[in-house]
Amino acid sequence: xxxxxxxxxxxxxxxxxxxxxxxxxxxxxxxxxxxxxxxxxxxxxxxxxxxxxxxxxxxxxxxxxxxxxxxxxxxxxxxxxxxxxxxxxxxxxxxxxxxxxxxxxxxxxxxxxxxxxxxxxxxxxxxxxxxxxxxxxxxxxxxxxxxxxxxxxxxxxxxxxxxxxxxxxxxxxxxxxxxxxxxxxxxxxxxxxxxxxxxxxxxxxxxxxxxxxxxxxxxxxxxxxxxxxxxxxxxxxxxxxxxxxxxxxxxxxxxxxxxxxxxxxxxxxxxxxxxxxxxxxxxxxxxxxxxxxxxxxxxxxxxxxxxxxxxxxxxxxxxxxxxxxxxxxxxxxxxxxxxxxxxxxxxxxxxxxxxxxxxxxxxxxxxxxxxxxxxxxxxxxxxxxxxxxxxxxxxxxxxxxxxxxxxxxxxxxxxxxxxxxxxx
Numbered sequence: 001x002x003x004x005x006x007x008x009x010x011x012x013x014x015x016x017x018x019x020x021x022x023x024x025x026x027x028x029x030x031x032x033x034x035x036x037x038x039x040x041x042x043x044x045x046x047x048x049x050x051x052x053x054x055x056x057x058x059x060x061x062x063x064x065x066x067x068x069x070x071x072x073x074x075x076x077x078x079x080x081x082x083x084x085x086x087x088x089x090x091x092x093x094x095x096x097x098x099x100x101x102x103x104x105x106x107x108x109x110x111x112x113x114x115x116x117x118x119x120x121x122x123x124x125x126x127x128x129x130x131x132x133x134x135x136x137x138x139x140x141x142x143x144x145x146x147x148x149x150x151x152x153x154x155x156x157x158x159x160x161x162x163x164x165x166x167x168x169x170x171x172x173x174x175x176x177x178x179x180x181x182x183x184x185x186x187x188x189x190x191x192x193x194x195x196x197x198x199x200x201x202x203x204x205x206x207x208x209x210x211x212x213x214x215x216x217x218x219x220x221x222x223x224x225x226x227x228x229x230x231x232x233x234x235x236x237x238x239x240x241x242x243x244x245x246x247x248x249x250x251x252x253x254x255x256x257x258x259x260x261x262x263x264x265x266x267x268x269x270x271x272x273x274x275x276x277x278x279x280x281x282x283x284x285x286x287x288x289x290x291x292x293x294x295x296x297x298x299x300x301x302x303x304x305x306x307x308x309x310x311x312x313x314x315x316x317x318x319x320x321x322x323x324x325x326x327x328x329x330x331x332x333x334x335x336x337x338x339x340x341x342x343x344x345x346x347x348x349x350x351x352x353x354x355x356x357x358x359x360x361x362x363x364x365x366x367x368x369x370x371x372x373x374x375x376x377x378x379x380x381x382x383x384x385x386x387x388x389x390x391x392x393x394x395x396x397x398x399x400x401x402x403x404x405x406x407x408x409x410x411x412x413x414x415x416x417x418x419x420x421x422x423x424x
Contacts, residue, residue, distance in 0.1 A: 081098075087178055091164060091175065095152070128181075130149040131147065131148070132182045168216070200228045202267065206262060248332070251322035259315065282336065292358075295370070297331060297382065299328060306363060334382075334385035345386050348382055
């Protein structure tokens with residue numbers, strides 16, 4: 001093809017493109033000058049989009065929404081497993097895998113669950129799943145949540161972490177009650193309750209479901225009056241009796257259904273009628289009639305009384321005599337439910353500790369003064385009594401086939417000789 005012809009074809013192409021552009025410009029100017037054409041074009045484009053993508057049509061969503069890996073929280077990465085959680089008397093908490101507690105043959109020595117100081121011991125021990133909740137109540141009537149996986153894990157020889165460092169506590173506030181929620185309680189069922197008592201005799205029963213909305217800063221569990229403190233809390237199912245003990249040696253036992261369920265911010269109702277200067281020192285939930293109540297006074301005396309001797313009465317009364325608070329005994333400082341196979345720890349204001357078996361304390365009637373639990377020195381008093389959840393490391397051989405999964409932390413001191421003080 002001649003060069004002249006090629007040049008002519010290129011000229012024709014340029015001219016044709018120029019004519020198309022001029023026609024397009026004229027058409028666009030015509031659109032801008034006629035609003036009716038603008039409206040028609042918009043209508044056509046929206047109709048086309050509607051037909052292509054189903055906008056405005058009642059059909060199923062065509063795209064799926066999936067969770068992004070970046071939206072996962074820390075808890076989503078925690079493997080569900082059972083852990084042994086221990087809490088010491090001085091407030092050190094830790095968790096350990098259940099696998100560290102292998103089953104032993106009867107008569108075994110057991111394993112130590114926690115390395116404790118001389119003035120400390122294990123106060124609570126329970127097995128819970130990593131995704132279970134732990135409800136922690138403070139003396140100020142506030143509730144704090146803790147997931148089991150948030151409890152610091154440690155070896156058998158470690159003490160753990162102070163529980164007070166896990167919550168934003170106020171000045172003078174301390175954790176007094178720890179309630180694990182496992183099994184069916186994990187989902188906060190409607191037919192479970194938290195029963196609470198204050199030092200001035202007020203009691204309150206709140207549905208467990210009211211505590212199902214965790215908040216890091218905690219919530220109000222019971223509205224307290226000035227000078228009042230929360231002294232106890234327990235999980236109930238609405239079918240047990242509740243017992244309150246005062247420092248004057250009185251006790252009242254009543255059906256928990258005598259207290260109607262009420263909301264979190266409610267003040268509660270009168271559980272025990274106290275005289276001026278008296279306080280409630282213990283809240284107990286009677287599980288069965290085979291248990292005994294162990295009471296102790298500030299001068300080191302105490303006794304074990306069958307729970308059947310505490311008859312049921314209405315709430316709000318002054319109660320019946322649990323132990324004589326004579327000049328010899330002093331005020332009552334502790335009361336707890338025990339069985340003959342349990343062990344207890346006694347501590348004085350002078351820091352003296354004695355660990356003894358409940359079986360060494362003989363059963364006595366309610367209106368008696370009891371026997372010597374610990375010989376307190378001059379200027380000191382018995383400040384507390386706690387049931388030890390671990391058995392002694394050196395035990396006599398039991399008749400069972402397998403000893404429990406958790407063992408002991410070493411042999412403790414025996415009780416200072418019992419005084420068979422005459423029951424008055």
